[in-house]
Amino acid sequence: MGFFTDTSVCIGCKACEVACKEWNAIPEDGVDLLGMSYDNSGGLGANTWRHVSFVEQRMPLGEQETGVARPPSPDGPAGTPAPTVDLGMPGFERPGDLTGEAERGEFRWLMSSDVCKHCTHAACLDVCPTGALFRTEYGTVVVQEDICNGCGYCVPACPYGVIDKREDDGRVWKCTLCYDRIGDGVEPACAKACPTDSIQYGELDELRERADRRLSQLHDAGVGTARLYGADPGDGVGGNGAFFLLLDEPEVYGLPPDPVVTTRELPDMWKHAGVAAFTLLAGLAATFVGRRR
Secondary structure: OEEEEEHHHOOOOOHHHHHHHHHHOOOOOOOOOOOEOOEOOOOOEOOEOOEEEEEEEEEOOOOOOOOOOOOOEOOEOOOOOOOOOOOOOOOOOOOOEOOOOOOEOEEEEEEEEEOOOOEOOOHHHHHOOOOOEEEOOOOOEEEOOOOOOOOOOHHHHOOOOOOEEOOOOOOEEOOOOOHHHHOOOOOOHHHHHOOOOOEEEEOHHHHHHHHHHHHHHHHHOOOOOOEEEOOOOOOOOOOEOEEEEEOOOHHHHOOOOOOOOOOOOHHHHHHHHHHHHHHHHHHHHHHHHHHHO
């Protein structure tokens, strides 16, 4: 089971963030504005298991790919850029202004609700010494907080930077994909609260088929920048249990372009270490036998 997040219909309402906090009793992480649009949480962390990003982009009017095709406007047919309007945001220049040019540009937000990816090949599982992290019967990855000893090995092991420690108790926390809810046949709180079905929950095979259909729709509508992220079981982490439809490069959303499980080389490392240890022991044994002679 997993998530498919269609960012093309995300409206940035943050209902998923609120629902996640309420259901999982996650401590507040402040409502301080960061000076980054309307993003007040900044990223995923021990107290932020869902994070809605607001990426502001300026592009010239008439540029072919401007995001999701729009309905007909007074100035043109369907799919043409709608007239840029003043959004009333504070600043020294209006959103969409082209620096040094008289013509205003097109302005858009790329909104996306980020979450733990629940990797098929999860490095956090490989490095956890206590078994606090485990793979559930649904294929998701969950932290058992009563077993976590706060060693923190999993924090740098995650290629997405998802897992984080709480400062007050030192243990790690992250999305559980509402393990307690899905066990009772109820969809996760974030998906339940999403008003546009941007966050969709279900069986991964069915979600991937749905995502492929949606991607084809966007390409047919002229949105050539649309792409799937984390849906390929052949990628560096074996595919994600939470994957996304993006409207731009992954880096624009703060996602690594080609993530690889950080423990991929562990088997070879142990093999080389074993060979080195055997060679050392053989040398010591040969030295000892030579001295006895």
